[in-house]
Amino acid sequence: MPGMLPANEPQLASALSERLRHLGVRVTPQRLFVLEALAVRSGHLTAEEIMRWTARRSPAINLATVYRTLDRLVSLGLVTQTDLGGGAATFELVGDSPHHHLVCERCGIVTEVDDSLVAALRAQVLDRYGFRAQSRHMAIFGTCRACLEREHAVR
Amino acid sequence: MPGMLPANEPQLASALSERLRHLGVRVTPQRLFVLEALAVRSGHLTAEEIMRWTARRSPAINLATVYRTLDRLVSLGLVTQTDLGGGAATFELVGDSPHHHLVCERCGIVTEVDDSLVAALRAQVLDRYGFRAQSRHMAIFGTCRACLEREHAVR
DNA sequence: GTGAGTGCAAATGCTTTGCAGACGT
DNA sequence: ACGTCTGCAAAGCATTTGCACTCAC
Numbered sequence: 001m002p003g004m005l006p007a008n009e010p011q012l013a014s015a016l017s018e019r020l021r022h023l024g025v026r027v028t029p030q031r032l033f034v035l036e037a038l039a040v041r042s043g044h045l046t047a048e049e050i051m052r053w054t055a056r057r058s059p060a061i062n063l064a065t066v067y068r069t070l071d072r073l074v075s076l077g078l079v080t081q082t083d084l085g086g087g088a089a090t091f092e093l094v095g096d097s098p099h100h101h102l103v104c105e106r107c108g109i110v111t112e113v114d115d116s117l118v119a120a121l122r123a124q125v126l127d128r129y130g131f132r133a134q135s136r137h138m139a140i141f142g143t144c145r146a147c148l149e150r151e152h153a154v155r
Numbered sequence: 156m157p158g159m160l161p162a163n164e165p166q167l168a169s170a171l172s173e174r175l176r177h178l179g180v181r182v183t184p185q186r187l188f189v190l191e192a193l194a195v196r197s198g199h200l201t202a203e204e205i206m207r208w209t210a211r212r213s214p215a216i217n218l219a220t221v222y223r224t225l226d227r228l229v230s231l232g233l234v235t236q237t238d239l240g241g242g243a244a245t246f247e248l249v250g251d252s253p254h255h256h257l258v259c260e261r262c263g264i265v266t267e268v269d270d271s272l273v274a275a276l277r278a279q280v281l282d283r284y285g286f287r288a289q290s291r292h293m294a295i296f297g298t299c300r301a302c303l304e305r306e307h308a309v310r
Numbered sequence: 311g312t313g314a315g316t317g318c319a320a321a322t323g324c325t326t327t328g329c330a331g332a333c334g335t
Numbered sequence: 336a337c338g339t340c341t342g343c344a345a346a347g348c349a350t351t352t353g354c355a356c357t358c359a360c
Contacts, residue, residue, distance in 0.1 A: 026314065026359055047349080062317050067350060069315090085238060088349060102286045111284060121276050121295075129266060130300030131257045140276075140293060145285030181334055181339065202325080217342050222325060224340090243324060315358080322351065332341070 012039060023076050030054075030061050034069045035093070038079065044090035044110075082137040084110060098136040104144035111144065167194060178231050185209075185216050189224045190233070190248070199237065199245035199265075237292040239265060253291040259299035266299065 016035045020027045037053040038045060045053070047066045054061045070091050073079040083089045084103050098115035115135055122133045143151075171190045175182045188209040193200060196208065202221045209216045216224075225246050228234040238244045239258050253270035270290055277288045298306075 028315065028359070030316075059317095063349095064318080064351075065316055072315095083238070083240060102280065102284060102288070104286075105289075111286065113280065113284065117279055117283070118276060121273060124272055125257065125268070125295065125297075128272070129257060129268065130303065131259075131266065131295075131297055132303060133257070133295050133297035134260075138293075138295060140280065140286075140288050142280075142286055142288035148285065148287055183334070183340065185341070214342095218324095219326075219343080220341055226326095227340095312360090313358105314360095316356080318354095318356105320352085322349105324348090324350105326347070327345085329343095329345105330341105331343105332339105334339080335337090 012036060019078065023078075025072065025076065030065050031069055031073075033057055033061060034066060034073070035078070038091060038093045042093065042096065044082065044084075044092050046088040046090050048088060050091070080137055082139065084139050085141070092137075100136070100138040100140060102144065103139050103141050104147055105141055106143055106147040109144055109146075113140075167191060174233065178233075180227065180231065185220050186224050186228070188212055188216060189221060189228070193234065193246060193248045197248065197251065199239075199247050201243040201245055203243060205246070235292055237294065239294050240296070247292075255291070255293040255295060257299065258294050258296050259302055260296055261298055261302040264299055264301075268295075 013032055013036065016032055016039070017027045020031060020035075025031075033054040034050055037050045041053065047063060047070060050070075051061055051063050051066050054066075070079060070081070074081050074091075078094055079091050080094055081089050081091055082101070084101060085105075099112045100115065100118055102111040102113055104110075118133075118135075118138060122135065125131050125133050168187055168191065171187055171194070172182045175186060175190075180186075189205055192205045192208040200208070202218060202225060205225075206216055206218050206221050209221075225234060225236070229236050229246075233249055234246050235249055236244050236246055237256070239256060254267045255270065255273055257266040257268055259265075273288075273290075273293060277290065280286045280288050
């Protein structure tokens, strides 16, 4: 469902309603707006960004509600939360292909990498420590190519 | 130097002073206290914990000073900072063997794992993306063995 | 109608900052 | 003596919470 076309919002809304109903939670406009924001602007959104997106709709959603809603959606397993360092946490619809993040500590740029890179590590960690690492949204901190080159150029 | 015995604090202090002087920064009691805390209670300390530790010494250090000091020490390369999810950041003396963290999302327990597990991943990321991942303090979130077993038992 | 969900405002927890004074060099 | 570092208090930011009201069921 994510990766769905931005057009056709009524269809999107009813698909999302269906999903919520199946999980046995109330369907409120606020919840639909949050899910729509995540579906349409697929990618990593902060709570603040979601609120700004929904502000284009009639009465803007309260930030506290966005947080509570996201919390709920995360426990329902519809949404994942990632904390990419200091700033605000980002949220994403489950359903996109699993991926992880390379976060540059100098310039802050975030690059998505496929889960296949990390699969071997996950297998090892499970084998050696009985630890089941999550298959999405691991943050790997370091220095990106551009910043490494810049560093070299200076010297 | 880290991994040094807790006893013999005068020696520790002068070794640390030496280190600071070599880096061309002022040697203040506060900086020594912070470094001592990290050296003696080797492991991951939060700014607050460091302050509490130094509070056993004469006038307790101000929390703001602890943060500023840690900031300075991180840029000097003497200390590393790790953000293990929502709570407070933790700090550690550089010099311990590189390691990473398995963070259980249910019970919060943190297990240290050797860098060798992650070395292959680092090599791949460098090769494929030109990204130099840091060799310490990656946080891997997931579910620990105990919580997995508990989960099974319930069903 | 009832309880879950919402808005609002205030509180929280971690961290940063402005400023005046203290102290390492 | 100089400039850096510290303490203090206040601000900053992301997130949470208490409470009264509203709305989905």
